[in-house]
Amino acid sequence: MSNTNTKKIKPLVPPVAAAVLSAIIPGLGQLLSFRIRRGLLLFFSLVSIMGLFIWRLAVIAHREIGIADRLAKSFSREPFFIIFICLAIFALWLWIIYDAFKTAGGSADKSLGIFVLILVMFFSLGWQISEINVGKMIREFPEAWPPLSRILWPWEAAVTRDTSSVTAEAAILVDDTKNPPPIPEYIEGEPYIKSTPTYGKMSTLDADNNMILGDTIHLEGSGFEPDTETFIYWEDSVGNEFRPRQNGKYVTLTTDASGGFSFDLVIPYRLTPPSAVGQQIHHVQARQISEVGPVKASEPLRLTIVLMLETIFMGMMATFFGIIFAIPLSFLAARNLMSGSWITVTIYYIIRTIFNITRSIEPMIWALIAVVWVGLGPFAGIIALTIHTIAALGKLYSESIESIDPGPIEAIQATGANRLQTIMFAVVPQMIPPFVSFTIYRWDINVRMSTVIGMVGGGGIGFLLVQYIRLLDYKSAGIAVWFIAITVAILDYVSSKIRERFV
Amino acid sequence: MLEIRNLTKIYDDGTEALKNVSFKVEDGEFLVIIGLSGSGKSTLLRCINRLIEPTDGEILWNGKDVAKADGRDLREIRRQIGMIFQHFNLVKRSSVLTNVLSGRLGYVSPWSSILHHFPSEDRKRAYEALEMVGITDQAEKRADELSGGQQQRVGIARALMQEPSMILADEPVASLDPVLAHSILGYLEDINKQRNITIMCSLHYLDLVQQYSSRVIGLRGGNLVYEGSNADIRKMTDNQFKEIYGEEAVRVNAGSISGGADE
Numbered sequence: 001m002s003n004t005n006t007k008k009i010k011p012l013v014p015p016v017a018a019a020v021l022s023a024i025i026p027g028l029g030q031l032l033s034f035r036i037r038r039g040l041l042l043f044f045s046l047v048s049i050m051g052l053f054i055w056r057l058a059v060i061a062h063r064e065i066g067i068a069d070r071l072a073k074s075f076s077r078e079p080f081f082i083i084f085i086c087l088a089i090f091a092l093w094l095w096i097i098y099d100a101f102k103t104a105g106g107s108a109d110k111s112l113g114i115f116v117l118i119l120v121m122f123f124s125l126g127w128q129i130s131e132i133n134v135g136k137m138i139r140e141f142p143e144a145w146p147p148l149s150r151i152l153w154p155w156e157a158a159v160t161r162d163t164s165s166v167t168a169e170a171a172i173l174v175d176d177t178k179n180p181p182p183i184p185e186y187i188e189g190e191p192y193i194k195s196t197p198t199y200g201k202m203s204t205l206d207a208d209n210n211m212i213l214g215d216t217i218h219l220e221g222s223g224f225e226p227d228t229e230t231f232i233y234w235e236d237s238v239g240n241e242f243r244p245r246q247n248g249k250y251v252t253l254t255t256d257a258s259g260g261f262s263f264d265l266v267i268p269y270r271l272t273p274p275s276a277v278g279q280q281i282h283h284v285q286a287r288q289i290s291e292v293g294p295v296k297a298s299e300p301l302r303l304t305i306v307l308m309l310e311t312i313f314m315g316m317m318a319t320f321f322g323i324i325f326a327i328p329l330s331f332l333a334a335r336n337l338m339s340g341s342w343i344t345v346t347i348y349y350i351i352r353t354i355f356n357i358t359r360s361i362e363p364m365i366w367a368l369i370a371v372v373w374v375g376l377g378p379f380a381g382i383i384a385l386t387i388h389t390i391a392a393l394g395k396l397y398s399e400s401i402e403s404i405d406p407g408p409i410e411a412i413q414a415t416g417a418n419r420l421q422t423i424m425f426a427v428v429p430q431m432i433p434p435f436v437s438f439t440i441y442r443w444d445i446n447v448r449m450s451t452v453i454g455m456v457g458g459g460g461i462g463f464l465l466v467q468y469i470r471l472l473d474y475k476s477a478g479i480a481v482w483f484i485a486i487t488v489a490i491l492d493y494v495s496s497k498i499r500e501r502f503v
Numbered sequence: 504m505l506e507i508r509n510l511t512k513i514y515d516d517g518t519e520a521l522k523n524v525s526f527k528v529e530d531g532e533f534l535v536i537i538g539l540s541g542s543g544k545s546t547l548l549r550c551i552n553r554l555i556e557p558t559d560g561e562i563l564w565n566g567k568d569v570a571k572a573d574g575r576d577l578r579e580i581r582r583q584i585g586m587i588f589q590h591f592n593l594v595k596r597s598s599v600l601t602n603v604l605s606g607r608l609g610y611v612s613p614w615s616s617i618l619h620h621f622p623s624e625d626r627k628r629a630y631e632a633l634e635m636v637g638i639t640d641q642a643e644k645r646a647d648e649l650s651g652g653q654q655q656r657v658g659i660a661r662a663l664m665q666e667p668s669m670i671l672a673d674e675p676v677a678s679l680d681p682v683l684a685h686s687i688l689g690y691l692e693d694i695n696k697q698r699n700i701t702i703m704c705s706l707h708y709l710d711l712v713q714q715y716s717s718r719v720i721g722l723r724g725g726n727l728v729y730e731g732s733n734a735d736i737r738k739m740t741d742n743q744f745k746e747i748y749g750e751e752a753v754r755v756n757a758g759s760i761s762g763g764a765d766e
Contacts, residue, residue, distance in 0.1 A: 407592035410554045411658075415665055416582030416609025424617040425605050429594045 015104040022100030026093060029100025038103070038111070042096050045118045046089070052125045053085050081128055088121045147474040154478025160298040161291040166191050166224060169235070169285040172217065173199035174267065176279055191223040193286045203269035214267040221286050222260040230255055232263075233285040236270050241285070244268035253286070261286070300476035303464055308483045310378055311460035315447030318382050322389025322446075323439060329355075329390065330397030337401065351394070358391035363449045367458035378459025385446050385453065393442050400434035437499045444495040451484045504530055505551070505669065505701070510560035512546050512725075520546040522725040523560070528703060530668070533695045535712050536705040537729070538722035539748055544705040547722065548671045551703070552584045553577060565668075582609030585662025585700075589674040591654040595647035599638070599657050602646050603629040606664025625664075632660035636690055652683040659690055670694065672704035676711070684708070688715050709744065713737050721747035 011018065011033035018029030027043030061073035075082050095114050168191040171181035180199040186192050200215030224230060232251040235241040243250045246266060253261045265284065272280060297305075329351060331337055338348035366384035374380050408426040417425065454462025461480055468477035505528040512521040520543045528534050536544045549555040551562055553569060562569040569580055585606070593602045607625045608616055615621075621629075633639045636656035641649060646657060655675060662670050672691060676684035688704075692715055695702045706712050712719060719736045721729030729747050731739070 405592075405595075407588065407590055408594045410549075411586065411588060411592035411661070412594075412605055412608065414552050414554060414581055414584070414586040414671075415606050415661070416578040416580075417605070418578060418608075418613055421608045421613055421616055425597075425601075425608065426594055429596045433596065 011104040011106070013104060015101045018104035019097045019101040023093070023097045026096045027100075029097075030103050033100070033103045035103050038099075042099070046092055046096065049085070049092075049118070049121050049125065050089060052129070053089070056125065056128050057082075078128070081124065084124060085121065088117060092117060092121070147472070150474035151478035151481055154475040154482065157475035158298055158301040158479055159295045161295055162293040163289050164292050166288045166290070167285055168193040168221060168223070169283045170195045170219075171198065172267070172282045172284055174202050174237075174280045174282050179279070181281060189223065191221070191286070191288075193219060193221040193284070195219055195284060200267045202267050205269060211269060214269070216264050216266050217284070218262065218264055219284065219286070220260070220262045221255070222258070224255045224259040224261070224286070225288050225290065226255055226257050226259040228255050228288050228290065229253075230261060231287045231289070232265065233287055234268055234270070235283040235285060237272070237280045237282055238275070242268075242270075255288075300468070300473070300479050304461065304476075304479050304483050307454075307461040307464050307480075308487055311450045311454075311462075312447055312487065314378050314381050314385065314450040314453075314460050315443055318385030318389055318446045318450070319439065319443040321382070321386040322393050322442065325386075325390045326393035326397055329394045330401060333394055333398035334401035335398075352398075355391045355395045355398075358387060359395065361388075363388040363453060364456055367453045367456045371457045376457040376459070376463075381450055381453040381458030381460055384458055385449055388449075389442055389446060392445075393438060396438040396442075397435060400431060400438070404430045433502045436502045440495045440498050440502075444491050447491055448488050451488070504528065504563075504565060505703075506561075506563040507547075507551075508561040508563065510547070510550060510562065511558050512543075512550060512555065513558045519725050521550070521557075524722075524725070524727045525560075526720055526727060526730065528669075528701060530701055531695070531699050533692070533702045533704070533715060533717040535716035535719045536703070536722060537707075537712060537719060537747060538705075542722040543725040544722055545673050546725075548586075548673050548703065548705065551671060552581050552586060554586075578609055582665050583668050585665045585667035585670040587655065587658040587662050587670065587672045587675050589677045591651070591658045593646040593654055593657055593661075595645070597646060598642070599633070599644055599646055599649065600626075600629055600642045602657050603632055603642075603660045603664055606632075606661040609665060628664060629660070632663045633657075635663065636660050651679050652686060655679060655683075655687050656690065659687070659694075663694070667700060669701040669703065672702060674705050674707070677707060681708075684711060691715070709736075709739075723747055 013021065013029070013032050018032060020029075021032065022029030025043070026046045027039035027041075030039035030042060057070050057074045060077055061070040064070045064073045071082075092114070095117075099111065099114070168184075170184050170193045172195055173180045177199055180197060183194045183196075183198060184192065186194075195217045197217065200217050203214040204212045206212055219232075221230070230253045232244060232253065233241050234244045244265070245251065245268070251263075251265065253263055255261050270282075332347055333351040333355060335348060338344040363384045366387050367381055370380040370383040370387075374383065404427065408430065409422060412422045412426040450458070450460045450462070451465075452462045454460040454464065455466045457463065461484060465477055465480040465484070468474070468480060507527070508525050510521050510524045511519075513519050524543075524547065536547065538544050546555055550557045551564075551569065553572070557570050560570065564580055564584070567576070567580065569577070572580055594605070597605075601619065604621050604625060607621060607628075611621060611625065630639060630642065633642055636659050638649075638653055638656055638660075641653060641657075646654060649657065658675075670691070675691070676687050679687065688711060691702050691704065694700050704715075706715075713733070713736055716736060717733050719729065719731050719733070720727060723746075729743075
């Protein structure tokens with residue numbers, strides 16, 4: 001090792017001592033052989049891996065107290081993880097001792113293998129910490145599929161038709177037999193329902209909440225649409241209606257070819273309102289609901305379109321306001337223009353710093369702040385996007401100002417042009433392409449951002465999307481998702497086409 | 504007539520680019536400046552139209568001191584002195600015609616010109632200038648669509664639009680093929696001879712210097728080290744050339760420098 005002697009100081013301790021020291025405090029042996037970075041790296045790797053491991057044990061077995069209990073509980077839950085990390089820590093410790101021995105002897109090995117092991121340990125800890133669970137993902141897929149499929153293909157919910165209902169009703173006296181109501185008068189051509197008898201006992205509940213069925217009435221109808229689904233409704237004495245169930249299902253009939261039906265209905269259970277006195281007259285209704293008129297856009301579709309427009313215009317307004325503020329600021333943030341004196345250099349640094357900080361805070365977070373300021377709605381979203389746009393465009397603009405070619409400027413000056421003419425002829429033509437390109441790009445980003453900024457109350461389609469998802473209305477949510485995807489794709493294409501022309 | 508007296512330029516970083524340089528340029532001359540890169544040629548040319556502020560000295564242009572001119576006066580002087588550049592310095596995204604018309608900026612009203620409005624006689628003049636350099640058919644193209652030689656011709660047309668009494672040419676052929684160099688210098692020669700416009704031009708190759716110059720000055724390290732007529736430069740020996748260019752330049756560049764010189 002004659003060539004290493006020239007650049008390295010002799011190790012302080014002999015190989016065996018170095019190995020022992022590294023066994024007690026990992027990396028100490030390497031430190032004493034003046035392999036400072038290697039020693040520190042090994043020490044902190046081992047310590048941080050052990051620290052993270054102990055923390056994960058505490059999290060996995062958070063109910064247990066005492067190290068042994070925790071270890072046992074964790075082991076029963078995550079055996080592979082525990083075994084792997086324990087073995088790896090042990091292997092790492094052994095290797096550090098071996099490495100200390102070799103280093104003190106002046107012949108350190110290439111250490112690629114051990115650093116791969118350290119990386120693998122960090123990644124398996126990362127896997128554990130971030131609670132990655134592929135099994136769960138696969139297991140729960142069948143349950144997730146129905147809502148997912150509704151989001152993927154929501155278009156049945158996009159259209160609707162007007163409905164009209166045809167109803168006939170008959171009065172029923174309940175829990176009494178005296179003076180039952182007459183059967184309704186039959187009118188030719190009108191839907192008609194008649195009950196025999198027109199009175200009966202209601203279903204009741206016993207002390208154990210078991211249903212005791214009431215009397216059965218025979219219903220006969222006519223004059224309805226033939227071969228059509230017909231729903232039975234029950235209306236109590238104070239006018240509240242509901243759909244009675246029979247054998248666990250809502251009572252639904254289908255009319256015969258002549259538009260009539262006949263059916264035996266058990267009088268349903270209904271708590272008599274306390275205010276009701278005297279004879280209780282209920283009504284039974286047969287109702288047909290049919291779709292009439294042309295297909296039209298459903299409420300979710302119309303709301304989605306309206307809010308999509310709002311979103312696009314939010315992006316546009318934010319870009320517009322962003323440009324207005326970014327252009328003057330970008331001149332103050334251009335190094336080549338601001339290198340004149342220490343005052344301008346200070347201004348340059350201040351504005352650059354503000355740009356960088358502002359840009360590093362996501363528009364979503366600005367939106368949360370803006371909502372506090374101006375309340376929910378698109379204006380808050382515009383404020384948030386504008387703030388972020390000013391910083392982002394300001395930086396891009398100032399960089400394009402910094403990169404303009406000074407040649408044309410001196411050429412135009414040499415013709416005897418004044419300052420304004422020089423700017424218009426030599427500076428502006430050079431600035432237009434990057435300005436247009438960055439602005440279009442930013443508009444694209446702003447529309448994309450405004451689709452999600454509504455999720456925190458900043459208006460636009462994100463607001464609607466979150467509402468639909470919370471209401472579990474996946475089809476309507478799916479419509480919004482589709483519109484966002486289509487709009488962003490179109491915008492992406494258009495903006496890249498426009499930018500191509502200006503580069 | 505141009506007279507330079509004790510011109511000195513010291514840059515902010517302390518570099519002395521020109522040291523007490525004095526010489527005269529008579530009307531109608533084709534004055535060539537020779538010297539290594541960094542010898543102060545570009546600085547000298549740019550001090551004459553004040554693209555660079557001289558530190559000290561006088562630049563007398565027809566009796567007026569350019570170094571002391573301000574605002575309107577300076578612009579008036581600048582428009583009498585055209586300039587062409589090594590890298591052409593065209594506004595690449597503007598049309599050839601706009602680039603040529605921008606040579607008129609010192610004459611037209613500032614307000615109408617910033618809207619790119621030029622009088623019709625200026626447009627006529629621009630086409631004449633383009634015709635003179637043989638690229639009328641390229642007028643509507645974007646400047647960066649043209650080849651290097653064509654771009655330099657646009658540069659010449661732009662300078663001609665100023666109706667200058669003098670043209671400063673800062674290494675006008677250094678970024679062009681040698682074949683194109685003769686074409687470009689040919690245009691400058693025509694302008695010099697036919698229109699009696701003074702040319703002040705920095706050049707690298709001795710054969711070009713010998714062919715086109717009427718007089719030559721040499722700069723080395725910011726000092727004026729040589730002054731001679733065309734006849735002198737044709738007689739110039741390799742050793743004299745070494746004096747101006749310095750030993751190292753000869754070693755690296757011997758072939759091209761001594762190419763046209765008598766051994």
